[in-house]
Amino acid sequence: MSIVQLDLQYQIKASSNLELLSVYLRPVIGVPFQKVAFGYGEELHLHFGELLLLTHPKLRNHSRGSYLLLCSDSDWLFKSPTQDRVVTNLNREPESITTESGKVLSEEAFEQMDLPAKGSTVSALHINHNLGLQLHFSDGTYFLLIPNSAFPNAENESSLPTWKLLMPNNAALQVGPDSQWSYLPASQQK
Numbered sequence: 486m487s488i489v490q491l492d493l494q495y496q497i498k499a500s501s502n503l504e505l506l507s508v509y510l511r512p513v514i515g516v517p518f519q520k521v522a523f524g525y526g527e528e529l530h531l532h533f534g535e536l537l538l539l540t541h542p543k544l545r546n547h548s549r550g551s552y553l554l555l556c557s558d559s560d561w562l563f564k565s566p567t568q569d570r571v572v573t574n575l576n577r578e579p580e581s582i583t584t585e586s587g588k589v590l591s592e593e594a595f596e597q598m599d600l601p602a603k604g605s606t607v608s609a610l611h612i613n614h615n616l617g618l619q620l621h622f623s624d625g626t627y628f629l630l631i632p633n634s635a636f637p638n639a640e641n642e643s644s645l646p647t648w649k650l651l652m653p654n655n656a657a658l659q660v661g662p663d664s665q666w667s668y669l670p671a672s673q674q675k
Contacts, residue, residue: 497668523592529556551653558645564627601626
């Protein structure tokens with residue numbers, strides 16, 4: 486077993502080191518999942534940790550997790566062996582959320598599915614060579630995030646980050662749009 490001391494005040498402007506990226510993601514392991522929601526442009530948001538009330542007047546009565554995973558330019562899949570269920574936005578025509586049987590779900594219906602279960606913790610994570618992300622939850626749910634850059638074509642020439650993790654220390658871990666990632670104070674992120 487190796488012990489790693491991580492200085493979360495240190496900034497990384499650009500790196501392609503996947504082992505170091507995994508180290509920066511380790512604080513999420515053991516953190517409870519709170520909710521799934523959708524943001525602007527059908528961006529999937531996964532909320533972890535303590536729910537914090539937002540202070541902006543237009544967002545009164547809304548909350549976000551102390552860790553917030555924003556899945557922008559990517560496809561995703563949830564698989565729950567305990568509920569025998571798969572939910573994904575892959576192969577969307579038009580953009581939609583579907584179950585393994587092909588049933589199309591509204592964003593609201595998906596947000597109510599309790600997938601993964603509220604309070605289940607991240608038990609493991611893995612970064613793929615294409616900067617995709619795999620999360621395993623204590624309730625058996627598996628989450629796979631697949632960057633659109635994994636399927637290159639003319640339509641996938643995006644300047645959006647593939648995904649971003651906002652952290653409790655007001656830093657953001659931004660991955661993509663290419664093979665680079667950064668760890669900076671949220672105020673310095675694009």
